[in-house]
Amino acid sequence: MNILDKIVIRKKEEIADAKALVSITDLENSPHFKRKPYSFKDFLLAEDRTGIIAEFKRRSPSKGLINGIADVGEVTQAYNAAGASALSVLTDVDFFGGKTDDILAARAANNIPILRKDFMIDEYQILEAKAWGADIILLIASILTPQQINDFGKFAHNLGLNVLLEVHNHEELERSISPHLDAIGVNNRNLADFTVDIQTSFDLVNKIPDKFLKISESAISDPQTIKELKAAGFNGFLIGENFMKTDNPGASIKEFVAQI
Numbered sequence: 001m002n003i004l005d006k007i008v009i010r011k012k013e014e015i016a017d018a019k020a021l022v023s024i025t026d027l028e029n030s031p032h033f034k035r036k037p038y039s040f041k042d043f044l045l046a047e048d049r050t051g052i053i054a055e056f057k058r059r060s061p062s063k064g065l066i067n068g069i070a071d072v073g074e075v076t077q078a079y080n081a082a083g084a085s086a087l088s089v090l091t092d093v094d095f096f097g098g099k100t101d102d103i104l105a106a107r108a109a110n111n112i113p114i115l116r117k118d119f120m121i122d123e124y125q126i127l128e129a130k131a132w133g134a135d136i137i138l139l140i141a142s143i144l145t146p147q148q149i150n151d152f153g154k155f156a157h158n159l160g161l162n163v164l165l166e167v168h169n170h171e172e173l174e175r176s177i178s179p180h181l182d183a184i185g186v187n188n189r190n191l192a193d194f195t196v197d198i199q200t201s202f203d204l205v206n207k208i209p210d211k212f213l214k215i216s217e218s219a220i221s222d223p224q225t226i227k228e229l230k231a232a233g234f235n236g237f238l239i240g241e242n243f244m245k246t247d248n249p250g251a252s253i254k255e256f257v258a259q260i
């Protein structure tokens with residue numbers, strides 16, 4: 001059993017617990033639920049933004065503890081001020097040390113798109129994302145069927161949310177394309193064995209239909225890599241650990257952005 005299998009098993013338990021505690025009506029009555037989500041595309045392509053989707057990530061299965069002291073409001077505001085096009089906030093508790101309050105705090109402090117970064121396997125989580133103030137949801141091809149990707153994408157679009165599909169290889173890309181997607185992310189990290197290779201992005205970029213925003217995800221630590229990914233056709237760059245592993249993630253992104 002790999003880490004994704006373990007995460008999905010735990011996620012099913014978490015969702016059952018959440019459903020018992022918070023009804024769909026309660027989620028729909030959240031003040032954030034009425035808000036029109038920000039357009040991922042507008043912020044990703046804006047001239048005064050960098051294309052960086054800056055992630056708040058306390059820990060991960062591959063790296064263990066990354067940052068146990070950072071404040072989510074402070075860090076995400078600094079990411080925003082440095083020109084991030086969007087924020088990614090992990091809400092998985094057991095494997096990434098995230099929590100619902102993190103996304104609520106990021107929403108309260110920022111007026112740019114926020115990705116609810118989690119392992120989405122149930123429509124209920126999409127309703128949670130909207131209720132917590134997210135603008136974008138992530139659908140990971142390796143844990144979903146093509147039918148689920150289409151149905152969850154449609155469900156999210158009907159709520160006005162933006163949809164980011166994550167793939168790691170050509171086979172996942174081919175089987176997962178749906179009209180209910182806005183962006184396709186190539187994860188440079190193999191989530192089954194944690195190996196990372198930026199070449200994965202370069203290999204897949206031209207296979208992604210041009211109507212989708214193209215995002216390169218994970219293991220980006222050098223401003224030069226951003227220049228090369230942009231030249232190859234990517235619009236967005238999801239970066240977590242490179243900023244979060246420092247004492248001051250806000251200063252770290254500022255220094256990084258000055259070099260791209």
Ligand SMILES: O=C(O)c1ccccc1NCC(=O)[C@H](O)[C@H](O)COP(=O)(O)O
Pocket residue numbers: 003055057060061062063187189191194217218219220238239240241242
């Ligand atoms: O990061 C992990 O160890 C991980 C393990 C299992 C499933 C997902 C995982 N990460 C999620 C991500 O995709 C990254 O948090 C995101 O792309 C940022 O990556 P990085 O810049 O390398 O922190």
